[in-house]
Amino acid sequence: MRGNWFFPNLWRFLSLLAVQGLVLSDISYNTDGYVSILLYPLFILLLPIQMSVPLVVLAGFFAGITVDAFTGTFGLHASAGAFSGYARALLLERFAPQGGYTGKEPIASPVYFGWQWFLSVAAIFFALHLLWYFSVAYFTPVYFFSKILPQMLLSWISTLPVVVVWVRLFYPRN
Amino acid sequence: MYSLFRLFVRHGGLLTLLLTQLASFYLMTSQNSPQQEIARLSWSWYANRMLEWRNRWLDYLSLRDENIRLKMENARLHTQLANLRAADLLWRDTLLRPSGPDSAAGKKLLRPEYVLLSARAIGNTFSGRYNWLILNRGAKDGVRPNSGVISRSGVVGVVRSVSEHFALAMSVLHPQTKISAVVKGYPYYGSLYWDENDPRYLALSDIPYHLPVRRGDTVQVSNYSLLFPEGHPIGIVDTAHRLQGSSFLHIRVLPTQSPANVREVYIVINRYADELERLSESIQEER
Numbered sequence: 001m002r003g004n005w006f007f008p009n010l011w012r013f014l015s016l017l018a019v020q021g022l023v024l025s026d027i028s029y030n031t032d033g034y035v036s037i038l039l040y041p042l043f044i045l046l047l048p049i050q051m052s053v054p055l056v057v058l059a060g061f062f063a064g065i066t067v068d069a070f071t072g073t074f075g076l077h078a079s080a081g082a083f084s085g086y087a088r089a090l091l092l093e094r095f096a097p098q099g100g101y102t103g104k105e106p107i108a109s110p111v112y113f114g115w116q117w118f119l120s121v122a123a124i125f126f127a128l129h130l131l132w133y134f135s136v137a138y139f140t141p142v143y144f145f146s147k148i149l150p151q152m153l154l155s156w157i158s159t160l161p162v163v164v165v166w167v168r169l170f171y172p173r174n
Numbered sequence: 175m176y177s178l179f180r181l182f183v184r185h186g187g188l189l190t191l192l193l194t195q196l197a198s199f200y201l202m203t204s205q206n207s208p209q210q211e212i213a214r215l216s217w218s219w220y221a222n223r224m225l226e227w228r229n230r231w232l233d234y235l236s237l238r239d240e241n242i243r244l245k246m247e248n249a250r251l252h253t254q255l256a257n258l259r260a261a262d263l264l265w266r267d268t269l270l271r272p273s274g275p276d277s278a279a280g281k282k283l284l285r286p287e288y289v290l291l292s293a294r295a296i297g298n299t300f301s302g303r304y305n306w307l308i309l310n311r312g313a314k315d316g317v318r319p320n321s322g323v324i325s326r327s328g329v330v331g332v333v334r335s336v337s338e339h340f341a342l343a344m345s346v347l348h349p350q351t352k353i354s355a356v357v358k359g360y361p362y363y364g365s366l367y368w369d370e371n372d373p374r375y376l377a378l379s380d381i382p383y384h385l386p387v388r389r390g391d392t393v394q395v396s397n398y399s400l401l402f403p404e405g406h407p408i409g410i411v412d413t414a415h416r417l418q419g420s421s422f423l424h425i426r427v428l429p430t431q432s433p434a435n436v437r438e439v440y441i442v443i444n445r446y447a448d449e450l451e452r453l454s455e456s457i458q459e460e461r
Contacts, residue, residue, distance in 0.1 A: 052187075054182075054187055057190040058194065060194075061198070064198075065201075074201040074202065075205065076209075078197070079198030079202065082190075082194035086187055089187055136199075136209075139202070139209045139212040140212050140216065
Protein backbone atom coordinates (compact mmCIF):
# COMPACT_ATOMS: atom_id res chain seq x y z
CA MET A 1 0.00 0.00 0.00
CA ARG A 2 1.50 3.24 -1.05
CA GLY A 3 1.52 6.27 1.21
CA ASN A 4 -0.88 8.43 -0.76
CA TRP A 5 -3.97 6.30 -0.28
CA PHE A 6 -5.67 8.25 2.48
CA PHE A 7 -6.71 11.49 0.82
CA PRO A 8 -8.11 10.05 -2.42
CA ASN A 9 -10.32 7.82 -0.29
CA LEU A 10 -11.36 10.71 1.92
CA TRP A 11 -12.37 12.84 -1.09
CA ARG A 12 -14.19 9.86 -2.54
CA PHE A 13 -15.97 9.34 0.76
CA LEU A 14 -17.05 12.98 1.01
CA SER A 15 -18.16 13.32 -2.61
CA LEU A 16 -20.07 10.03 -2.60
CA LEU A 17 -21.67 10.98 0.69
CA ALA A 18 -22.70 14.37 -0.66
CA VAL A 19 -24.24 12.81 -3.78
CA GLN A 20 -25.93 10.14 -1.69
CA GLY A 21 -27.23 12.44 1.02
CA LEU A 22 -28.23 15.46 -1.08
CA VAL A 23 -29.37 14.03 -4.42
CA LEU A 24 -30.02 10.29 -4.33
CA SER A 25 -31.89 10.24 -1.04
CA ASP A 26 -34.49 12.53 -2.64
CA ILE A 27 -35.16 9.93 -5.31
CA SER A 28 -35.69 7.39 -2.59
CA TYR A 29 -38.18 9.74 -0.90
CA ASN A 30 -40.03 10.44 -4.15
CA THR A 31 -40.56 6.77 -4.82
CA ASP A 32 -41.76 6.22 -1.25
CA GLY A 33 -38.62 4.28 -0.49
CA TYR A 34 -39.52 1.68 -3.06
CA VAL A 35 -36.51 2.40 -5.25
CA SER A 36 -33.35 3.34 -3.38
CA ILE A 37 -30.22 4.27 -5.31
CA LEU A 38 -27.36 3.54 -2.94
CA LEU A 39 -24.14 4.86 -4.38
CA TYR A 40 -22.07 5.26 -1.21
CA PRO A 41 -21.11 1.52 -0.99
CA LEU A 42 -18.83 2.29 -3.93
CA PHE A 43 -16.57 3.95 -1.36
CA ILE A 44 -16.28 0.61 0.44
CA LEU A 45 -15.64 -1.25 -2.80
CA LEU A 46 -12.90 1.19 -3.82
CA LEU A 47 -11.01 1.09 -0.53
CA PRO A 48 -7.42 -0.13 -0.94
CA ILE A 49 -7.30 -3.83 -1.76
CA GLN A 50 -4.45 -4.39 0.70
CA MET A 51 -6.39 -2.85 3.58
CA SER A 52 -7.03 -5.37 6.39
CA VAL A 53 -10.54 -6.79 6.64
CA PRO A 54 -11.41 -5.47 10.14
CA LEU A 55 -10.51 -1.96 9.00
CA VAL A 56 -12.67 -2.25 5.89
CA VAL A 57 -15.58 -3.50 8.02
CA LEU A 58 -15.13 -0.56 10.40
CA ALA A 59 -14.86 1.89 7.51
CA GLY A 60 -18.07 0.49 6.05
CA PHE A 61 -19.75 0.81 9.43
CA PHE A 62 -18.77 4.48 9.79
CA ALA A 63 -19.68 5.33 6.21
CA GLY A 64 -23.07 3.74 6.85
CA ILE A 65 -23.60 5.59 10.09
CA THR A 66 -22.87 8.89 8.34
CA VAL A 67 -25.48 8.10 5.70
CA ASP A 68 -27.80 7.16 8.55
CA ALA A 69 -27.29 10.62 9.98
CA PHE A 70 -28.56 12.10 6.69
CA THR A 71 -31.55 9.83 6.35
CA GLY A 72 -32.43 9.47 10.04
CA THR A 73 -32.34 5.65 9.92
CA PHE A 74 -29.97 4.87 12.77
CA GLY A 75 -28.10 1.62 12.38
CA LEU A 76 -29.64 0.59 9.05
CA HIS A 77 -26.92 1.77 6.67
CA ALA A 78 -24.32 1.11 9.34
CA SER A 79 -25.29 -2.56 9.43
CA ALA A 80 -25.37 -2.81 5.62
CA GLY A 81 -22.05 -0.94 5.31
CA ALA A 82 -20.25 -3.21 7.76
CA PHE A 83 -21.71 -6.26 6.05
CA SER A 84 -20.56 -5.02 2.64
CA GLY A 85 -17.09 -4.42 4.04
CA TYR A 86 -16.89 -8.08 4.97
CA ALA A 87 -18.55 -9.26 1.77
CA ARG A 88 -16.01 -7.23 -0.26
CA ALA A 89 -13.15 -9.23 1.24
CA LEU A 90 -14.78 -12.54 0.24
CA LEU A 91 -15.62 -11.21 -3.24
CA LEU A 92 -12.13 -9.91 -3.93
CA GLU A 93 -10.70 -13.21 -2.77
CA ARG A 94 -13.05 -15.05 -5.12
CA PHE A 95 -12.23 -12.75 -8.06
CA ALA A 96 -8.49 -12.54 -7.42
CA PRO A 97 -6.38 -12.59 -10.61
CA GLN A 98 -4.01 -15.47 -11.18
CA GLY A 99 -1.09 -15.13 -8.80
CA GLY A 100 -3.05 -12.87 -6.46
CA TYR A 101 -3.13 -9.10 -6.01
CA THR A 102 0.11 -7.13 -6.16
CA GLY A 103 0.96 -3.61 -5.08
CA LYS A 104 0.46 -2.52 -8.68
CA GLU A 105 -3.33 -2.57 -8.32
CA PRO A 106 -4.10 -0.40 -5.27
CA ILE A 107 -7.88 -0.38 -5.70
CA ALA A 108 -10.52 -2.54 -7.41
CA SER A 109 -10.98 -0.17 -10.32
CA PRO A 110 -11.57 -0.88 -14.04
CA VAL A 111 -8.35 1.04 -14.63
CA TYR A 112 -6.43 -2.02 -13.45
CA PHE A 113 -8.78 -4.94 -13.96
CA GLY A 114 -10.91 -3.98 -16.94
CA TRP A 115 -14.62 -3.25 -17.17
CA GLN A 116 -15.79 -6.82 -17.36
CA TRP A 117 -14.08 -7.75 -14.12
CA PHE A 118 -15.22 -4.57 -12.40
CA LEU A 119 -18.86 -4.95 -13.52
CA SER A 120 -19.12 -8.54 -12.29
CA VAL A 121 -17.63 -7.66 -8.91
CA ALA A 122 -19.73 -4.50 -8.57
CA ALA A 123 -22.94 -6.29 -9.62
CA ILE A 124 -22.54 -8.97 -6.94
CA PHE A 125 -21.28 -6.46 -4.37
CA PHE A 126 -24.25 -4.11 -4.80
CA ALA A 127 -26.71 -6.98 -4.91
CA LEU A 128 -25.43 -8.23 -1.56
CA HIS A 129 -25.43 -4.77 -0.09
CA LEU A 130 -29.00 -4.02 -1.19
CA LEU A 131 -30.24 -7.42 -0.07
CA TRP A 132 -28.79 -6.86 3.40
CA TYR A 133 -30.02 -3.30 3.49
CA PHE A 134 -33.66 -4.18 2.71
CA SER A 135 -33.54 -7.22 4.99
CA VAL A 136 -32.60 -5.11 8.01
CA ALA A 137 -34.96 -2.34 6.88
CA TYR A 138 -37.93 -4.72 7.07
CA PHE A 139 -36.32 -6.60 9.92
CA THR A 140 -38.40 -9.71 9.39
CA PRO A 141 -38.26 -12.55 6.86
CA VAL A 142 -42.05 -12.34 6.51
CA TYR A 143 -41.77 -9.79 3.68
CA PHE A 144 -38.92 -11.50 1.87
CA PHE A 145 -40.76 -12.37 -1.33
CA SER A 146 -43.39 -9.65 -1.26
CA LYS A 147 -41.17 -6.65 -0.48
CA ILE A 148 -37.51 -7.31 0.22
CA LEU A 149 -36.67 -9.15 -2.99
CA PRO A 150 -38.61 -6.93 -5.46
CA GLN A 151 -37.31 -3.72 -3.91
CA MET A 152 -33.79 -5.04 -3.85
CA LEU A 153 -34.00 -5.97 -7.56
CA LEU A 154 -35.48 -2.60 -8.59
CA SER A 155 -32.88 -0.71 -6.56
CA TRP A 156 -30.11 -2.87 -7.96
CA ILE A 157 -31.21 -2.14 -11.53
CA SER A 158 -31.33 1.60 -10.80
CA THR A 159 -28.09 1.74 -8.80
CA LEU A 160 -25.74 -0.03 -11.22
CA PRO A 161 -26.03 2.56 -14.08
CA VAL A 162 -25.26 5.35 -11.60
CA VAL A 163 -22.22 3.39 -10.42
CA VAL A 164 -21.02 2.93 -13.99
CA VAL A 165 -21.54 6.64 -14.74
CA TRP A 166 -19.65 7.67 -11.63
CA VAL A 167 -16.71 5.32 -12.28
CA ARG A 168 -16.62 6.33 -15.96
CA LEU A 169 -16.56 10.03 -14.98
CA PHE A 170 -13.80 9.87 -12.39
CA TYR A 171 -11.97 6.75 -13.50
CA PRO A 172 -10.43 6.29 -10.02
CA ARG A 173 -6.78 5.28 -9.93
CA ASN A 174 -6.03 5.24 -6.25
CA MET B 175 -3.34 -12.95 25.32
CA TYR B 176 -1.18 -13.86 22.36
CA SER B 177 -3.58 -16.56 21.22
CA LEU B 178 -6.42 -14.06 21.52
CA PHE B 179 -4.47 -11.70 19.32
CA ARG B 180 -3.83 -14.45 16.78
CA LEU B 181 -7.50 -15.32 16.85
CA PHE B 182 -8.31 -11.71 16.04
CA VAL B 183 -5.81 -11.57 13.20
CA ARG B 184 -7.19 -14.73 11.66
CA HIS B 185 -10.88 -14.02 12.17
CA GLY B 186 -10.66 -10.30 12.78
CA GLY B 187 -12.92 -9.44 9.86
CA LEU B 188 -15.67 -11.72 11.08
CA LEU B 189 -15.33 -10.50 14.67
CA THR B 190 -15.43 -6.87 13.61
CA LEU B 191 -18.45 -7.65 11.47
CA LEU B 192 -20.22 -9.27 14.43
CA LEU B 193 -19.41 -6.34 16.72
CA THR B 194 -20.50 -3.71 14.21
CA GLN B 195 -23.68 -5.68 13.49
CA LEU B 196 -24.44 -5.83 17.20
CA ALA B 197 -23.92 -2.09 17.45
CA SER B 198 -26.11 -1.45 14.39
CA PHE B 199 -28.86 -3.69 15.66
CA TYR B 200 -28.73 -1.94 18.98
CA LEU B 201 -29.06 1.42 17.22
CA MET B 202 -31.85 0.13 15.01
CA THR B 203 -33.92 -1.34 17.79
CA SER B 204 -33.40 1.63 20.09
CA GLN B 205 -33.79 4.49 17.58
CA ASN B 206 -36.09 3.33 14.78
CA SER B 207 -39.69 2.66 15.66
CA PRO B 208 -40.56 0.08 12.95
CA GLN B 209 -37.56 -2.11 13.75
CA GLN B 210 -38.15 -1.55 17.45
CA GLU B 211 -41.73 -2.76 17.13
CA ILE B 212 -40.77 -5.80 15.09
CA ALA B 213 -37.95 -6.66 17.49
CA ARG B 214 -40.28 -6.37 20.46
CA LEU B 215 -42.91 -8.59 18.85
CA SER B 216 -40.36 -11.15 17.68
CA TRP B 217 -38.72 -11.20 21.06
CA SER B 218 -41.96 -11.87 22.86
CA TRP B 219 -42.88 -14.48 20.26
CA TYR B 220 -39.59 -16.31 20.73
CA ALA B 221 -39.80 -15.94 24.49
CA ASN B 222 -43.24 -17.51 24.42
CA ARG B 223 -42.04 -20.30 22.21
CA MET B 224 -39.13 -20.98 24.57
CA LEU B 225 -41.46 -20.98 27.52
CA GLU B 226 -43.76 -23.38 25.72
CA TRP B 227 -40.87 -25.72 24.91
CA ARG B 228 -39.66 -25.56 28.45
CA ASN B 229 -43.12 -26.44 29.77
CA ARG B 230 -43.48 -29.25 27.27
CA TRP B 231 -40.10 -30.62 28.25
CA LEU B 232 -40.94 -30.42 31.94
CA ASP B 233 -44.25 -32.14 31.25
CA TYR B 234 -42.36 -34.86 29.45
CA LEU B 235 -39.90 -35.26 32.32
CA SER B 236 -42.73 -35.61 34.82
CA LEU B 237 -44.61 -38.18 32.72
CA ARG B 238 -43.34 -41.02 34.89
CA ASP B 239 -44.60 -39.43 38.10
CA GLU B 240 -47.82 -38.51 36.38
CA ASN B 241 -48.19 -42.09 35.23
CA ILE B 242 -47.78 -43.41 38.76
CA ARG B 243 -50.29 -40.86 40.07
CA LEU B 244 -52.77 -41.85 37.37
CA LYS B 245 -52.32 -45.54 38.13
CA MET B 246 -52.98 -44.92 41.80
CA GLU B 247 -56.02 -42.87 40.98
CA ASN B 248 -57.21 -45.55 38.58
CA ALA B 249 -56.84 -48.18 41.27
CA ARG B 250 -58.85 -46.02 43.62
CA LEU B 251 -61.59 -45.44 41.05
CA HIS B 252 -61.72 -49.10 40.08
CA THR B 253 -62.03 -49.97 43.75
CA GLN B 254 -64.99 -47.65 44.07
CA LEU B 255 -66.52 -49.06 40.91
CA ALA B 256 -66.04 -52.66 42.02
CA ASN B 257 -67.53 -51.89 45.39
CA LEU B 258 -70.46 -50.05 43.89
CA ARG B 259 -71.26 -53.00 41.65
CA ALA B 260 -71.25 -55.18 44.71
CA ALA B 261 -72.97 -52.51 46.80
CA ASP B 262 -74.45 -54.34 49.64
CA LEU B 263 -76.86 -52.05 51.33
CA LEU B 264 -78.91 -53.30 54.18
CA TRP B 265 -81.98 -51.19 53.78
CA ARG B 266 -83.47 -50.50 57.11
CA ASP B 267 -86.12 -48.05 58.16
CA THR B 268 -86.06 -46.32 54.84
CA LEU B 269 -89.34 -44.63 55.67
CA LEU B 270 -88.26 -43.11 58.94
CA ARG B 271 -84.68 -42.27 58.28
CA PRO B 272 -82.96 -41.32 55.07
CA SER B 273 -80.37 -43.99 54.62
CA GLY B 274 -79.22 -43.79 51.04
CA PRO B 275 -75.59 -44.59 50.25
CA ASP B 276 -74.65 -40.94 50.73
CA SER B 277 -76.08 -40.50 54.20
CA ALA B 278 -74.03 -41.18 57.30
CA ALA B 279 -76.15 -44.18 58.17
CA GLY B 280 -75.89 -45.44 54.62
CA LYS B 281 -72.11 -45.23 54.71
CA LYS B 282 -72.01 -47.35 57.83
CA LEU B 283 -74.13 -49.99 56.14
CA LEU B 284 -72.22 -49.95 52.86
CA ARG B 285 -69.52 -52.59 53.10
CA PRO B 286 -66.70 -52.03 50.70
CA GLU B 287 -65.63 -55.46 49.64
CA TYR B 288 -62.64 -54.96 47.38
CA VAL B 289 -59.38 -53.10 47.47
CA LEU B 290 -57.61 -52.81 44.12
CA LEU B 291 -53.88 -52.53 43.95
CA SER B 292 -52.16 -51.38 40.77
CA ALA B 293 -49.34 -53.69 39.67
CA ARG B 294 -47.29 -54.54 36.64
CA ALA B 295 -46.69 -57.95 35.10
CA ILE B 296 -42.94 -58.45 35.00
CA GLY B 297 -43.08 -62.01 33.79
CA ASN B 298 -45.62 -63.87 31.68
CA THR B 299 -45.83 -67.23 29.92
CA PHE B 300 -48.60 -68.20 27.55
CA SER B 301 -47.26 -70.97 25.36
CA GLY B 302 -47.19 -73.90 27.78
CA ARG B 303 -49.86 -75.88 29.53
CA TYR B 304 -49.37 -74.23 32.92
CA ASN B 305 -48.95 -70.53 32.44
CA TRP B 306 -47.84 -68.09 35.08
CA LEU B 307 -47.47 -64.39 35.65
CA ILE B 308 -45.06 -62.61 37.99
CA LEU B 309 -46.34 -59.34 39.43
CA ASN B 310 -44.25 -56.62 41.06
CA ARG B 311 -46.35 -56.47 44.23
CA GLY B 312 -46.00 -58.75 47.24
CA ALA B 313 -46.99 -59.39 50.82
CA LYS B 314 -45.55 -56.03 51.86
CA ASP B 315 -48.07 -54.33 49.61
CA GLY B 316 -50.91 -56.36 51.05
CA VAL B 317 -51.25 -59.02 48.36
CA ARG B 318 -52.65 -62.32 49.58
CA PRO B 319 -52.88 -65.67 47.84
CA ASN B 320 -56.22 -66.28 46.14
CA SER B 321 -56.60 -62.71 44.96
CA GLY B 322 -57.92 -62.07 41.49
CA VAL B 323 -55.86 -60.20 38.93
CA ILE B 324 -57.66 -58.04 36.38
CA SER B 325 -56.68 -55.48 33.82
CA ARG B 326 -58.60 -52.52 32.52
CA SER B 327 -60.12 -54.62 29.77
CA GLY B 328 -60.52 -58.08 31.26
CA VAL B 329 -59.40 -60.78 33.67
CA VAL B 330 -55.78 -61.87 33.89
CA GLY B 331 -55.43 -64.59 36.50
CA VAL B 332 -55.38 -65.55 40.17
CA VAL B 333 -52.55 -65.00 42.68
CA ARG B 334 -51.26 -68.33 43.98
CA SER B 335 -48.27 -67.51 46.11
CA VAL B 336 -46.77 -64.35 47.46
CA SER B 337 -43.25 -63.38 48.46
CA GLU B 338 -42.20 -60.21 50.18
CA HIS B 339 -42.13 -58.04 47.06
CA PHE B 340 -43.58 -60.20 44.31
CA ALA B 341 -46.59 -62.32 43.60
CA LEU B 342 -46.96 -65.38 41.41
CA ALA B 343 -50.28 -65.65 39.65
CA MET B 344 -51.64 -68.39 37.47
CA SER B 345 -52.78 -67.03 34.16
CA VAL B 346 -56.24 -67.63 32.76
CA LEU B 347 -54.33 -70.06 30.55
CA HIS B 348 -53.87 -72.45 33.46
CA PRO B 349 -56.04 -75.56 33.88
CA GLN B 350 -56.77 -74.71 37.51
CA THR B 351 -58.04 -71.21 36.87
CA LYS B 352 -61.80 -71.28 37.01
CA ILE B 353 -63.87 -68.13 37.05
CA SER B 354 -67.55 -67.83 37.77
CA ALA B 355 -68.97 -66.02 34.75
CA VAL B 356 -72.26 -65.12 33.10
CA VAL B 357 -73.34 -64.15 29.63
CA LYS B 358 -74.57 -60.63 30.17
CA GLY B 359 -78.34 -60.42 30.35
CA TYR B 360 -79.01 -64.02 31.41
CA PRO B 361 -79.40 -65.11 35.02
CA TYR B 362 -77.40 -68.31 34.66
CA TYR B 363 -73.80 -68.56 35.63
CA GLY B 364 -71.20 -70.95 34.39
CA SER B 365 -67.57 -71.77 34.80
CA LEU B 366 -64.95 -70.14 32.66
CA TYR B 367 -61.76 -72.12 32.07
CA TRP B 368 -59.14 -72.86 29.49
CA ASP B 369 -59.56 -76.07 27.58
CA GLU B 370 -55.79 -76.26 26.95
CA ASN B 371 -56.19 -76.14 23.19
CA ASP B 372 -55.97 -72.72 21.64
CA PRO B 373 -54.39 -70.02 23.79
CA ARG B 374 -56.48 -67.42 21.98
CA TYR B 375 -59.79 -68.73 23.37
CA LEU B 376 -61.34 -69.61 26.71
CA ALA B 377 -64.31 -71.88 27.30
CA LEU B 378 -67.51 -71.24 29.23
CA SER B 379 -69.48 -74.26 30.37
CA ASP B 380 -72.65 -75.00 32.38
CA ILE B 381 -74.79 -72.46 30.53
CA PRO B 382 -78.18 -74.10 29.79
CA TYR B 383 -78.70 -74.83 26.12
CA HIS B 384 -82.06 -73.09 25.84
CA LEU B 385 -80.44 -69.66 26.20
CA PRO B 386 -80.20 -67.93 22.82
CA VAL B 387 -76.53 -67.06 23.27
CA ARG B 388 -75.16 -65.47 20.14
CA ARG B 389 -71.80 -64.56 18.79
CA GLY B 390 -70.78 -61.14 20.11
CA ASP B 391 -72.57 -61.41 23.46
CA THR B 392 -70.61 -60.15 26.44
CA VAL B 393 -69.22 -62.52 29.04
CA GLN B 394 -68.59 -60.97 32.45
CA VAL B 395 -67.84 -61.92 36.04
CA SER B 396 -70.85 -63.27 37.89
CA ASN B 397 -72.05 -62.11 41.26
CA TYR B 398 -70.88 -65.38 42.86
CA SER B 399 -67.24 -64.75 42.24
CA LEU B 400 -65.19 -64.19 45.35
CA LEU B 401 -62.05 -63.27 43.43
CA PHE B 402 -63.25 -60.76 40.87
CA PRO B 403 -65.57 -57.77 41.08
CA GLU B 404 -69.01 -58.52 39.75
CA GLY B 405 -69.65 -57.32 36.21
CA HIS B 406 -66.01 -56.96 35.19
CA PRO B 407 -65.71 -57.84 31.49
CA ILE B 408 -64.08 -61.13 30.51
CA GLY B 409 -64.65 -61.55 26.80
CA ILE B 410 -67.15 -61.89 23.99
CA VAL B 411 -68.84 -65.02 22.72
CA ASP B 412 -67.15 -66.42 19.65
CA THR B 413 -69.14 -69.62 19.08
CA ALA B 414 -71.83 -71.33 21.11
CA HIS B 415 -73.19 -74.80 20.43
CA ARG B 416 -74.92 -77.57 22.33
CA LEU B 417 -72.79 -80.54 23.17
CA GLN B 418 -74.07 -83.92 22.06
CA GLY B 419 -76.14 -85.55 24.76
CA SER B 420 -75.79 -82.64 27.15
CA SER B 421 -78.18 -79.96 28.30
CA PHE B 422 -75.49 -77.33 28.37
CA LEU B 423 -73.88 -75.10 25.83
CA HIS B 424 -70.22 -75.14 25.03
CA ILE B 425 -69.26 -71.52 24.51
CA ARG B 426 -65.99 -70.40 23.06
CA VAL B 427 -65.02 -67.01 24.46
CA LEU B 428 -62.59 -64.54 22.94
CA PRO B 429 -61.03 -62.77 25.95
CA THR B 430 -61.04 -58.98 25.84
CA GLN B 431 -57.68 -59.03 27.61
CA SER B 432 -55.27 -61.05 25.50
CA PRO B 433 -53.33 -63.37 27.88
CA ALA B 434 -50.22 -62.87 25.76
CA ASN B 435 -50.14 -59.14 26.14
CA VAL B 436 -50.44 -58.27 29.82
CA ARG B 437 -48.70 -55.30 31.35
CA GLU B 438 -50.61 -53.01 33.70
CA VAL B 439 -52.90 -54.94 36.03
CA TYR B 440 -54.88 -54.56 39.26
CA ILE B 441 -54.76 -57.09 42.05
CA VAL B 442 -58.21 -57.50 43.56
CA ILE B 443 -57.97 -58.02 47.29
CA ASN B 444 -61.18 -59.25 48.85
CA ARG B 445 -61.33 -57.86 52.36
CA TYR B 446 -63.48 -60.74 53.53
CA ALA B 447 -61.46 -63.53 52.00
CA ASP B 448 -60.29 -64.92 55.36
CA GLU B 449 -63.73 -64.70 56.84
CA LEU B 450 -65.30 -66.44 53.90
CA GLU B 451 -62.68 -69.17 54.05
CA ARG B 452 -63.29 -69.77 57.74
CA LEU B 453 -66.98 -69.90 57.02
CA SER B 454 -66.61 -72.55 54.40
CA GLU B 455 -64.11 -74.49 56.51
CA SER B 456 -66.71 -74.71 59.25
CA ILE B 457 -68.86 -76.93 57.08
CA GLN B 458 -65.94 -78.80 55.52
CA GLU B 459 -66.80 -82.12 57.18
CA GLU B 460 -70.33 -82.11 55.85
CA ARG B 461 -69.29 -81.90 52.24
